[in-house]
């Protein structure tokens with residue numbers, strides 16, 4: 001016979017697993033990890049890891065592109081959303097005035113997922 005504490009423990013374990021599964025089931029991947037200095041299009045694919053499928057219809061709620069990886073977090077370039085080229089790909093226009101590593105921080109709401117999905121991608125920007 002199962003003790004009450006065993007059952008409570010199992011319920012808690014399942015609850016924690018469900019919470020961890022949530023947003024961590026999703027990942028943002030760069031369409032191209034390298035960009036050219038100047039006018040640039042930053043495109044990311046949102047992937048549901050367990051199925052390997054691209055996720056269309058996510059709502060991007062926050063973006064930031066800055067040079068934090070080079071110790072220049074204050075050097076940020078605003079991102080302007082562009083029409084998607086294909087389902088599951090989210091594109092933005094920006095201006096990258098300096099070569100080096102730039103960090104994209106992005107947050108999205110995915111249908112059926114209560115947690116916010118966040119991603120961080122480091123791009124290499126070439127002259």
Ligand SMILES: [Cu+2]
Nearest residue numbers: 067072075098
């Ligand atoms: Cu810089």
